[in-house]
Amino acid sequence: MVNCASLCRHLAGMGTGQSVNSKRVFGPFRQKLKIIVAATLVSAATALVAQAATVSVTHAGGQTDVRTNPQKTVVLDLALLDVMNALKVPVAGVPGGRFSGALSHYGPDSVTKVGSMFEPDLDAIRALEPDLIIAGRRSTKAYPAVAEIAPSINLAFDQRNLVDSVMQRTRTLASLYGKQDVAEPLLERLNTSVKRLQTKTAKAGKGLLVFTTGGKLISQGPDSRFGVLFNDFGVVPAMTVFPAGKGVALTAGSLQALNPDWIYVIDRDASLGRNALSAKQLLDDAQVEKTAAGKNGRIVYLDPYNWYMLDGAGLNSLQENVDQLLEALER
Missing domain, CATH: 3.40.50.1980 (Nitrogenase molybdenum iron protein domain)
Known part of the structure; x- marks a missing residue:
């Protein structure tokens, strides 16, 4: 920090004919100012990056701030799991039950099961420490409980307008995980x-x-x-x-x-x-x-x-x- 008393004495000397060496007086101040400005810019840039890394998702359960590209996701709905599978997004936990067709590889015990679609196992979900939980129609009643564990979104499909709803939900997830290039084709x-x-x-x-x-x-x-x-x-x-x-x-x-x-x-x-x-x-x-x-x-x-x-x-x-x-x- 610049010594104000010393600076004042040097400035006062100007009135008595004493010469002031501006480089000597203001040099430390200028250097400190550069550091302050640089730190401010870094702080602002960091804040912008943090802001850009979080998006607000409006869904059937309300509105949730979600970090982009969640690393550990629990999916409680088979149709939404199918979307994640199509987008090639790995998941940390899925509901137990019967898996068929393109979802067959989620069946083995090596894939963590987190209860059923209707009754998720809250302890199993909590143990995974997920970054995001994705609920759907059958898990709607359980949404308030799972939302207390981690950021959660209820992307239940609109069955009355299903094709458009699937497209919208797919684009939402593709945007979250940076998979737009996979989704659009x-x-x-x-x-x-x-x-x-x-x-x-x-x-x-x-x-x-x-x-x-x-x-x-x-x-x-x-x-x-x-x-x-x-x-x-x-x-x-x-x-x-x-x-x-x-x-x-x-x-x-x-x-x-x-x-x-x-x-x-x-x-x-x-x-x-x-x-x-x-x-x-x-x-x-x-x-x-x-x-x-x-x-x-x-x-x-x-x-x-x-x-x-x-x-x-x-x-x-x-x-x-x-x-x-x-x-x-x-x-």
Whole structure:
């Protein structure tokens, strides 16, 4: 620090004819000033970098400040895990359960399991000391609890507008992890194939979505969580009346009366790996065979894991669903 008293004495000498050596007097002051300015600039730059390294994410649980490129992430939703897998982002913990298809490599014990989607194991999550926790539809109720452990975001998909929602969630995650170069080609392909599918469904006649579980046949409509088939993919519904948006129980006889041009089937028991009466067995009926769909071989058994366990969402899985429908409609 500059000695003010000494400086004043030297300046006072100027009035008595004493010469002041400016370099000697102001030299230390100038040097100190340079150091102060440099330190200030470094501090400002550091603050800017810290600010740039944190982004505010608006989500179903509110708004959360998240550090970019989190190094240790826990994912509590299979469809969002599918997005992370598509973006090639490693994860530290996943929900336990059955893994299939592109998610099979998360099944081994070498991958840390953190409870279920509905009931996360808070102690297991806490032990991982994650930088970010990503929740989804099935873990929504658990969100407040996990949010107390680490920065958390609830990226549950909007099932009423699923394709756009998947694209938005994918871009959010790609931005967080610096994976935009991976995400954009995948999203462009998805967008192109969905538009192509819409041109096919517009000319395909009416379709019925049948959900099978425990030996029952249940019709699902546009307001169900499988509504993407109608709302985004463009299938014209053969059944339009659904009380309170719920499914409607069917019989082989009512299927024949509806006479859909296409029947799309989701086998819930198959998605869970249960040894139950399969959808094919349930639909192996003379009355079903008399429908337009039955006569023309237009009963499509959708990928049960993608449609039920992932709610038809995800990125790779959504693309797979579109590709399967395109293959069926273009036969």
